[in-house]
Amino acid sequence: MKYLAAFRNGELAQRLAEEIRRMVTRPWVIMEVCGGQTHAIIRNGIDQMLPAEVELVHGPGCPVCVTPLETIDRALAIAALPRVICCSFGDMLRVPGSQKDLLRARSEGCDVRVVYSPLDAVQIARDNPNREVVFFGIGFETTAPANAMAVHLARRLGLRNFSMLISHVLVPPAIEAILQSPSNRVQAFLAAGHVCSVMGYWQYPPLAERYGVPIVITGFEPLDLLDGIRRAVRLLEAGTPHVENAYARAVSFEGNVAAQQMLAEVFEPCDRAWRGLGVIPNSGWRLRPAYRDFDAEYRFDIGHIATQEPAVCRSGEVLQGKIKPNQCPAFGTLCTPRTPLGATMVSSEGACAAYYNFGRFASTSAPAQPARTCNHGN
């Protein structure tokens, strides 16, 4: 904890913010890729410390937000099957599928359990040999090694009642998809530090070079984030689209090679649909054929699931930084944190939920308080 406190020093934070204010000469749009970073930015009020010129766009790195409706409906359908225990990370439970969320399914009698690690789900399968235990394995490269380990372990233990509904997504293809979009506004990226601690950052220099954008590998504590933003602004101002590692205490160029080997053994790349973004080629992982016995999609014949996003929800454009949450017609009326239409309104780190809370603050603050409550381009 002492280690953490050192990266939350208020005085140093103010100094970094001051340095950013001093060096910025014109507007810049910077995307923090990871939902954990968005959460820390909102939780600590970092966005309010920045000069008006620096606009932070919350990127598609919240695994909960980008898991497609079809996958959630599939999880709900599997959870409703007899004998199934559906295990999931906690924040997936409130994400709305077409009809309901997993919390509602639980209230209707489905056995839905929150676990903190896929290995807990493996243990539940060992403890309940007469039940089918399905782990809802979503997430980026960060959660993938533990999921790979769980499948690996289940095979070693000869478990026949454990499977995973996999919807893994990968960061670099998403960054590239955003950069290729004709209406892209993002000029620099804060890459997700925890993803890089697994994967390294060897994938980024070609991206930075090809698209002329600075990419800064950034951590999650307030000082990490401010340092990442400071470096990004410095690279933007200097016109040097380099890759910098601002999270060297956790990230090396090569990354965690052992984890990467485990991932390569269990998973293979595949095209993946992202909620709000559509299908991005080679942007996901699925289980290799050798592990198909553990793939819930094969084990449970759910059939075709037709889904339709609420037509009014524009969370996809929000995720790409193309519109502000409050430019969506449903924002704050049809869609609120209590009645979310899109996943970006679900968790506190979702861009829409964050905007909803700060928007209320802004509209009730007395004009005598000049503090900008939001610098997302309002």
Place this chain on the structure above:
Amino acid sequence: MAIDLSQWTCPLPLRDYPSVVLGHGGGGKLSAELIEHLFLPAFRNDALANLADGAVVTLPGSSTRLALTTDSFVVRPLFFPGSSIGDLAINGTVNDLAMCGAHPLCLTAGFIIEEGLPMATLAQVVARMAEAAARVGVPVVTGDTKVVEKGHGDGLFINTTGLGLVPPAVEVNPSRARPGDVVLVSGTVGDHGIAVLSVREGLTFETTIESDCAPLHELTAALFAVRPDGVHVLRDPTRGGLAGALNEIAARAEVGIVLDERTVPVRQEVQAACELLGLDPLYIANEGKLIAIVAREDAEAMLEALRAHPLGAQAAIIGEVTDQHAGMVIGRTAIGATRVIPAPIGEQLPRIC
């Protein structure tokens, strides 16, 4: 009798939920909606409309004010580090009385027992209740026992009702929070929720985090001893935690509350567990802490009064009431920026990343 939806103040939020979900009991927005749109319209009366931890009723033809409160306890597991469902059943209701400004007089106890519960377990729970009641000095004067078929309950549910006497000159009420008032908390937040979570989810930490379950009537008495009228609002931040309680007060009193997060006492172990699980200690349940919103001129003396009691040794001033941003709680964060501290919606769920 058929239910006439048009009689509900605004049934819309409930129609979103054709069935009850766990969040309706989570102490957040969903709970509030259930109360506001279903229970309140059905039972409408002045004492209930106050929506405090209990009701204060004046005896006819007298100035004697009685406080009445009831609470049901459904915690799982029945025993957890530092406490048990038995301790909770006594202290929780004593605390609800104390938060009405009342001195506890007596309690009732109702038991709903699932067939098959080991007799030894029941005896242990009842022994803990008896100890807790003796410590507070409040007798359990009547009770009820029901047994339900196996599978129709979760071991043991307990309901306790408490009766208390509100001393003259005491006037605590959520709507009394006014700009300039100071917010006190009696100690570290989040201990109970993390203690229960750690055993329920089988999480082990290097040190055991114990529940803070404790009776708070002596702390409230200490506050009143400074100046009864200086205590404007009392709240024990149970489900929904500090953030939930402060949001409720801000909404009821139509004031803003500024919370200095750097001054909120949090045990290091609890903070570490929250970091690991992606939880916010401000939203975690407590069972032995109180929030007091007090007149500014009494704040220092009341802080000292709390600190003089063993249960309030780590009491702190954590914020103030303002006429800005009515209905909202704003936090000053660890790095000196500000953020909105929204009301919890349902259960707090661990985050994936």
